[in-house]
Amino acid sequence: MSKLRPGETLSYRLIRIPIQSISVRRGITNDVARERLTDSFESRQHAHVIYESDNRTPSNTTRTSVFYIRPIAKDLTSWNLALGCPTEVDVSSYKGQTTDIKMAKNKITLYLDVVSPFAYIAFHVLRTSPTFAQCEIKYVPMFLGGIMQATGNTPPVSIKNKGEYTSRERERWQKYFNVPMSSTMPSPFPQVTIVPDRALCYVESKHPEKLQDAIQALYKAFWVETKTISDPKVVAGALESALGKALAEEIMAAVGSEPVKAALKENTDKAFKDGCFGIPFFVATNTKGETDTFWGVDHIGVLCDHLGLEVKRKEGGFQALL
Numbered sequence: 001m002s003k004l005r006p007g008e009t010l011s012y013r014l015i016r017i018p019i020q021s022i023s024v025r026r027g028i029t030n031d032v033a034r035e036r037l038t039d040s041f042e043s044r045q046h047a048h049v050i051y052e053s054d055n056r057t058p059s060n061t062t063r064t065s066v067f068y069i070r071p072i073a074k075d076l077t078s079w080n081l082a083l084g085c086p087t088e089v090d091v092s093s094y095k096g097q098t099t100d101i102k103m104a105k106n107k108i109t110l111y112l113d114v115v116s117p118f119a120y121i122a123f124h125v126l127r128t129s130p131t132f133a134q135c136e137i138k139y140v141p142m143f144l145g146g147i148m149q150a151t152g153n154t155p156p157v158s159i160k161n162k163g164e165y166t167s168r169e170r171e172r173w174q175k176y177f178n179v180p181m182s183s184t185m186p187s188p189f190p191q192v193t194i195v196p197d198r199a200l201c202y203v204e205s206k207h208p209e210k211l212q213d214a215i216q217a218l219y220k221a222f223w224v225e226t227k228t229i230s231d232p233k234v235v236a237g238a239l240e241s242a243l244g245k246a247l248a249e250e251i252m253a254a255v256g257s258e259p260v261k262a263a264l265k266e267n268t269d270k271a272f273k274d275g276c277f278g279i280p281f282f283v284a285t286n287t288k289g290e291t292d293t294f295w296g297v298d299h300i301g302v303l304c305d306h307l308g309l310e311v312k313r314k315e316g317g318f319q320a321l322l
Contacts, residue, residue, distance in 0.1 A: 105136045106307040109283040111271040112215070113144040114200075114229055115193045117170045117181065118297050120219045122280035124179045125300060127212060131309050131318070139211060141200035143193070144279055146268040151277040155190065173297050176317025182226045191222075191230040194264075198255040199235055201263040203243075206254075210243055214251075217242035 028036075110126060112119035123139065126132050148155065157163040167185065174181045196218045203214045221238035222229040229235065232252065240248035254260050274283050275293045282294040286307045294303045301318065304311050311318050 104287045104289070105134065106287055106309070107136045107138070107285040108132070108303075108307075109138045109140055109274075111140050111142050111267075111274075111276050111279055111281040111283075113142060113193055113279055114196045114215075114218045114222055115144055115190050116279045117223055118173070119280040120181070120223050121170075121173050121177060121179050121297050122282070122300070123215060123219065125177050125297075125317075127216075131304060131311055135307065135309075139204075139215060140267050140271065141197050141204060141215070141264070142268040142271045142276075142279075143197050143264055145192070146265070147272060147276055147278070150268075150272050153277055157190065173317060180220070181223050184226060186222055186226040186229070191228065193229060195232050195255055196222075196229055196235045198260045198264050199239065199251050201267060202251050202254045202260050205260075205263055207243075207247065210247070213242045214239060 108126065110119075110122060112123055114120075126135075126137055147153070156166040170181075171183070173179075200211065200214055200218070203211050217238045218229065218235065221227045221234055227234045227238075232255075236248055236252045239251055243251075271281060274281070276295075278295055280295070280297060282299075282303055283291065284294065284303055284306055285291040290306070292306050294300075294306075301311070304318075
């Protein structure tokens, strides 16, 4: 039987096993008993430890219990043997009610702006790599210029030597992850991306199910076809090709509205509060509820480690990352 993976929902039955019933019979401490139980269950994939709690008995003494889940069809007799404890310990007497348990998903928020080739690479990897298939991913359009101003950061193209190096990095990671991208930079570069970023904010708000397609269309126009993405006509054409004429016209009619302007500012402010100083910027929460932040395509490997994701080294650029 395979383990329940993040995001999967299966019918399981709760079982409570008092630690003392093991430790007293074995002449070991509660901590050692707990360790042996956990190792026994998880190494044999009989169950996963969900949580443990201290229950007070009528005499007001503390009885520590460990709670597990198991498949309903699992034979209880084999469980007694798997526990490595005397068969007189009747785990069936601790059966709980059948319930559906959904394991928590890994969550990733990716802050992006159409102007960044590295944000495009990150978007492509998260969207297409099987490594992230079980993750809950949220794409948040923001304005990189606002972040640069808020943090006092300097664009790489303005720093001697760094501009040329960044260009080589773009080509390197694009090849590693097989991202569709022109071999030449858009001209001019950088370009003001207020219009496409606002367009994405509108889609995020009114048509969230279309957001990924809209992001992909704008990245394609700028980084594959090297079109002038600051031109509203180019933005409209890219959106029309992906979303249809009617929706593209709806979006473009809204990009100058106050609510859309406010949405882009709100997203940018949120990115800044989350610690963003450049993009791609990831905010990742694993299934244990632990949240951390990561910057740059070259930190995707560390991101995977934080989330406990299984990475195939042969897949794209993961060999280079690891």
